[in-house]
Amino acid sequence: MSNFLTSSIGKKIILSLSGLFLIAFLCVHLALNLLLIVDNSGELFNIGAHFMATNPIIKIVEPILAIGFIIHIILASILTLQNRGARPIKYDLRRQSGNCTWSSRNMYILGGLVLIFLLVHLWNFWWKIKFAGDPLLTEINVDGTAMENTYALVSGLFKSSIIYCLLYILGGIFLGLxxxxxxxxxxxxxxxxxQIWRKRLECLAKIFAFIIAAGFSIIPLYFMLGLAN
Incomplete structure (x- = not known):
């Protein structure tokens, strides 16, 4: 078992499994965020955010998600350094670009850009919701259930900051790439x-990446265009 974990193949498999776990989270997170533009009253988003904050299963998954993300970053860093160490002489750029895409050659850089966006995102929302608090998070009552007005916090930042909206769009594009x-x-x-599965998965990857990038980008655009109340 220890040999598997320390081997290059073992690291790649764990990296892949952690990546697929994070992809599943992305789908759930995007579905919740799209409620921002489905209901301008904010009730649906507040109900969804309240469910995510209070559901016991979600509370168990949350630290596992954090661990999975940390593992993904560490293994990606290790494998990138190992690959660079094994190839001290750079490949001919024309041959390299012919064999792989720009995204595949810059996965680590794209991952770093996504991480920067994630940290900004966590600081603006997760940190305030969990620890710091915010005046916009006043308690409201929705269908007889008391909950924080998470919609006011999130929509308020999108409405007031074009810079954050643009950053959010860039984050979605980097994530898609x-x-x-x-x-x-x-x-x-x-x-x-x-080869058969690879071609199918490459096609599916492009479709999925576009959906994720477009899905996250459409939210700030919605507020930038003044479509929300």
């Missing part, structure tokens, strides 16, 4: 490695 390679390569690492 990261997924164009990360999605199919994760499945490849766990066994879907023949």
């Amino acid at each position: 990261h997924l164009t390679h990360g999605f199919w390569s994760a499945f490849q690492s766990i066994g879907f490695c023949n």
Whole structure:
């Protein structure tokens, strides 16, 4: 077991599994965030945010998610350094670009950009909701249930800061580019490695990456265009 964990193949499999776990979280997070533009009253988003904050299963998954993200970052860093150490001489750029995409050659950089966006995102929302608090998070009553007005906090920042809206859009684009390679390569690492599956997964990766990038980008655009009340 220890040999597997320290081997390059073992690290790639764990990296892939943690990536797929994070992808599942992305889908849930995007579905919740899209409630921001489905209901201008904010009730649906507040109900969804309250459910995520109080559901016991979500509370168990949350620290596991954090651990999975940390593992993903550490293993990505280790494998990137190992690959660079094993290839001290740079490949000919023309040959490199012909064999792989720009996204696949810059996965670590894209991952770093996504991480920067995530930290800003956590500081503006998660930290305030969990610890610091904010005047906008006044308690409201929705269908007889008391909850924080998370919609006011999130929509308020989108309405008041064009810079944050643009940052959010860039974060969605960087995430989409990261997924164009990360999605199919994760499945490849766990066994879907023949040419037929690779072509299918590469196509699915592009579709999925576009949906994620467009889904996250449409939210700040909605507020920037003044479509919210």
